[in-house]
Amino acid sequence: MLIDNAHWLNLAVALGIGLLIGAERERSKADGGDRTIAGVRTFTIASLLGAVSTSVNFWLLVVSIICVTVFVATAYFTRRDEDPGLTTEISLVFTVILGGLAMTTASMAASLAVAAAILLAAKEPIHGFVRGVVTKDEMIDFLILAAATLIVLPLVPNALVGPFDAINPRNLWLIVILVMFIGALGHLALRLLGSRTGLPLVGLVSGFISSIATIGAMGARVRKTPDLIGTAVAGATLSSLSTVLQLVMLLAAIHPPTLHALKVPLLFGGLTIALYGLVITLNSFNHQSQELSKPSRSFSVKTALTLALVIAVVLIASAALKAWFGQAGLVVASAVAGLADVHASTISAASLAASNKITAANAAVPILVAFSANALSKVITAAVTGGKVFFQQVTLGLVLQVSAIWLGWWLF
Incomplete structure (x- = not known):
């Protein structure tokens, strides 16, 4: 498979997506004092998994998404009494998809990643607005x-x-x-x-x-x-x-x-x-x-x-x-x-x-x-x-x- 400069750029975007969303989740985990299923390393690898899977074969991306979904579902049910939220789990699956999207439409993937990171970081203001205002x-x-x-x-x-x-x-x-x-x-x-x-x-x-x-x-x-x-x-x-x-x-x-x-x-x-x-x-x-x-x-x-x-x-x-x-x-x-x-x-x-x-x-x-x-x-x-x-x-x-x-x- 021929790898050109554009391909490397798309991989860099996928890497940045994982780091961005993962850093926000890591910060949230530190502020909350809990241990969620994923942090900055897991999110970065998940994004790269989606990118590499897309480069190899589309169906490999589908298999990767299914495997990550099964993983986060298992992790959620084993600790649902400790952390009933699904935000991190859904974000991890979404990160795999964004990593795959970065290999074909890097600008859209990057924009969605920034939007997702903003939504994740704005948890308290959004909750406070909806519940209290x-x-x-x-x-x-x-x-x-x-x-x-x-x-x-x-x-x-x-x-x-x-x-x-x-x-x-x-x-x-x-x-x-x-x-x-x-x-x-x-x-x-x-x-x-x-x-x-x-x-x-x-x-x-x-x-x-x-x-x-x-x-x-x-x-x-x-x-x-x-x-x-x-x-x-x-x-x-x-x-x-x-x-x-x-x-x-x-x-x-x-x-x-x-x-x-x-x-x-x-x-x-x-x-x-x-x-x-x-x-x-x-x-x-x-x-x-x-x-x-x-x-x-x-x-x-x-x-x-x-x-x-x-x-x-x-x-x-x-x-x-x-x-x-x-x-x-x-x-x-x-x-x-x-x-x-x-x-x-x-x-x-x-x-x-x-x-x-x-x-x-x-x-x-x-x-x-x-x-x-x-x-x-x-x-x-x-x-x-x-x-x-x-x-x-x-x-x-x-x-x-x-x-x-x-x-x-x-x-x-």
Whole structure:
């Protein structure tokens, strides 16, 4: 058998894999004060065993893996009362496989070895995070999100269906996943930042879930504790910045040309509300924020599904009005839907543009109309929940934002 320089390099990678994983296991054995079945020498030899077996014959590698598996199984059952864990045993078998992989795909084998070593070394932080930080509800939410993404999404058809061919089931389900994912990000930010860092940060994070709901919550907080007027207004204002950022994310995912058509108006509106919110926040720093209750769930599946249903209805209505009355019908439908939720109108207009039913420029105006109608709902919410001063300050920010958005559209 001819052995070239590349072959020696692959053997060196296999040697490094065994040394890396073996060194971590040796260190773990020393820290734990126990005697596991394998240390740095055993892991190094196991990796080289896989490499040499692969060089000779593939079936020899299979036999080697089986022999090592029988060995670690026997060792485990003889000392299972002393050490009930299987981490070292599984790692040893995995090291044999990585040694064999190093002879054909050295870069992948090395990357997997580093990842395995990191997982092994991070035992305490990972266990502490899962057992002490993540709640049962959060774990359930993570599993729901994973199932929605990895199991359900591949099964959803990717084709236009329904009246006027207005609905793509796959796109609708992607929206459900996106809403749940954004909710999970907001929940994680609340967990990491804590509500005592101030209502402005909480408002910015919560705005990704629902800006109208955030303004209502801030208004209720002011009714209960009038001294929090400054921080509550800041939180309510910054939730509208989250609305702009969320629209950018949605348009980037659904139809980038529509985002390109709206980049200047969204930039104007985002910067305006950000500056206004920054001024309000700086003025509110002298007020001590009270602790806010944190949601126990990362997101609401019901909310995500309801939004998808609303979007489906808006898609059909928009397509019908567009077919019957042209562009004016689409604008009217977007304005009505925007009173409840700007995202549904944005997604429907962008989806129509993505399916080439309208142009990106024609999709921009309905989105801006829906944004303006949604701002009106926020104003009404502020008036009902927070009182006169809260209403005036929040309304001023919203008026400035909507004016800046339409100014950006008119100029560019």
